[in-house]
Amino acid sequence: MRILVVEDDVGIASGLRANLQQRGYAVDMADGIASAWSALRMERFDAVLLDLGLADGDGSELLRRLRSSPVPGSGQPQALPDPSIPVLIVTARDQVHQRIAGLDQGADDYLAKPFDVDELDARLRALLRRAAGRAAPTxxxxxxxxxxxxxxxxxxxxxxxxxxxxxxxxxxxxxxxxxxxxxxxxxxxxxxxxxxxxxxxxxxxxxxxxxxxxxxxxxxxxxxxxxxxxxxxx
The missing domain is CATH 1.10.10.10 (Winged helix-like DNA-binding domain superfamily/Winged helix DNA-binding domain)
Structure with missing residues (x-):
């Protein structure tokens, strides 16, 4: 499964990439809204891990653009990402109202930093399972x-x-x-x-x-x- 990690902290990004690769994921990195949007237009990903505090803006803007995109193949002249791709927000913003806002803006799940990578992996598996239309873990x-x-x-x-x-x-x-x-x-x-x-x-x-x-x-x-x-x- 291929994951796009949107994170501008180099240390956190490299750690996430190494841990996810050890768990069998193919991982690509983007350090901001612009690079993530370009990646989503060019490639097909199974899920996005999205930080909110990015150098070129708030990650929620990327989420808004993604969820409001037309469905691919609907006659649009340029490549557009799949608006239904699962998004897991991974951020230091851990207040209840911030979590609610992220979920209401279209995120499928929300995980506050710091977190355990095993929990992140479990949440990713759950997102991918639901996206595939499966309820059973096997x-x-x-x-x-x-x-x-x-x-x-x-x-x-x-x-x-x-x-x-x-x-x-x-x-x-x-x-x-x-x-x-x-x-x-x-x-x-x-x-x-x-x-x-x-x-x-x-x-x-x-x-x-x-x-x-x-x-x-x-x-x-x-x-x-x-x-x-x-x-x-x-």
């Missing part, structure tokens, strides 16, 4: 059970070893099951701007997943991309 698909919190996979109750990247590819395809994703779309969900990507990385990960989970789980639409069927035949 994902079940045929005889496969995936636990995003523990980052574990079981097939018929037996654990399956996976690399962090294989797990991430599986999670992306599971969340989009029934829809075809191109290699570029998968890469965009897995890699930050500065990540080095081998040309056949996605194909290699999918080959390994098929070997571990069964070839029917991930199918190819030639010339288009990969998908997991909505339901596997019995």
């Amino acid at each position: 994902i079940r698909y045929a005889d496969i059970e995936v636990d995003p919190a523990a980052r574990t996979v079981r097939v018929q109750g037996r654990p399956v070893d996976m690399s962090p990247r294989e797990f991430s590819v599986l999670l992306v395809l599971l969340e989009a099951r029934g829809r075809v994703l191109s290699r570029q779309q998968i890469e965009e969900r897995l890699y930050s701007w500065d990540a080095a990507i081998e040309s056949n990385a996605v194909e290699v990960h999918i080959h390994h997943l098929r070997r571990k989970l069964g070839s029917a789980c991930i199918q190819t639409m030639r010339g288009v991309g990969y998908f997991m069927p909505q339901d596997l035949p019995a």
